[in-house]
Amino acid sequence: MTQPARTRIAPSPTGDPHVGTAYVAVFNKALAMQTGGQFVLRIEDTDRERSTAASEAAIFRSLAWLGLGWDEGPDVGGPHGPYRQSERLDIYHDHVKRMVDAGTAYPCFCTPDELAAMRQRQKEAKQPPRYDGTWRDAPKAKVDEWLRAGKPHVVRLRVPNEGSTTFTDEVRGAITFENANIDDQVLLKGDGFPTYHLANVVDDHLMGITHVIRAEEWISSVPKHVFIYDALGYPMPKLAHVPLLRNKDKSKISKRKNPVSIDWYTEKGYLPEAIVNFLALLGYSLESGEEIFDFATLVEQFSIDRINPSAAPVFNLEKLDWLNGEYVRAMSLDALAERILAFGYPADRADMLRRFLPIVQERIKTFDEVAPMTDFFFADPTDYDPELLVPKKCDRAFAREALRGFADRLPALDAAPTGADYEAAVDALATEREWKRGNVFMCLRVAVTGSKQTPPLVESMEILGRDAVARRLEHAITRLGETA
């Protein structure tokens, strides 16, 4: 095995906890675990406008829920903290000072308005929008004077105007950019906060990160990072860019077109292990071709080499649904009941849940389906359309007689009939009257459950008990009479 890898995810606490964060976390954590390294959670709250404590808490909660816990982070601490960038401002300032002193960065006093106007002009002139270098080579005396006067400014990276920069992406190989196309990136904002680029490089180094596995959208900023690493004399970590999750139209996955918040999946009643399994299937595959596997298996077999550079994984909930169903069906009834209760299924229905779960397990994909499918166990259905009681190609008279006939057989049954008892009664009735069994079943099904699509009927009756069944039959007969 190789050296222990230290990996990280670096989400911004802006908005809901994002599936993209979880997606990247899967690979980072897998690599760290596989090599006996550490998986770090760093909060990149350098955008003061948008960062919120609530969002940060949601990130903690949702990642933990997914089983993607971290070895070091703002909440658990660690030897390389603090793990919240807003608490590391001094560190960034030191680094920026080093860079300015060395001339690899410089103060820029252009105002946001000036920059916006500049971009506008460039756009109109069909020029590529980029910083025009106003302060790049300003006389030192002037810069010092403005600095002393306390003029608001940012600090920019001094990118060479010539030559090219090449780096290696572990997934795609060598990638080269012409330096002339790289802007003088802002490193330190006017509010004294670092930009992503600076903070990211500094922290990855200081935190001992060896492998950066992140989304493809970052590829074009790597050259800037290369300059920062060089300017600081820090070695580059290994970089691996995974494909971006996509909407159906192939654009970068977004809130408008996909459920992107992990909370949504929690609320819908997905299994975290199924979600993680699903994410690991996007842009990645096990050598064996196995599609259903747990995280331990991924940890064992993970290899950056197998990340697919050409994937453009459309986020396909249908496959997640299928996977989740597979997990649900593979679970023991006890475990499943516990999970459904934990999901929020009413605790006072726990006993009943355990009784009907055997006939419900194979019928659900997500936990939010349980309640609607099983409400009939708890309350007599009364608001269904009586027409539903009449099977296809049958008439009301048939429905009435079937219900009556079955109801009349109930008293003769055991006080607590089994499913088999009920089934025998249906059979006897159908045989005697020369009815199609299926028609009798359908009629009874609607009377007892209020729906045409339900868990198996006689088992449901067994759970409901003879009295409830009888009561529902009488109600159905009445309903049929009402509008006849």
Place this chain on the structure above:
RNA sequence: GCCCCCAUCGUCUAGUCAGGUCCAGGACACCGGAUUUUCGAUCCGGCGACACGGGUUCGAAUCCCGUUGGGGGUACCA
């Protein structure tokens, strides 16, 4: 516009780096059949792809070039 990445069934992918074993394999979805008291589950079967054009080679999904297409980036957001 400019820069970068990418191009296999509707979708997720295997195969591409080390060209022949691929008239391209698996999965989801879809369609059909079996089973069946509905739904579901299950089992069988089917549909369905190497973007296009050149080149290299005895041989190309695999290598090269171009075209087209898709995506990302181009902020004092990450």
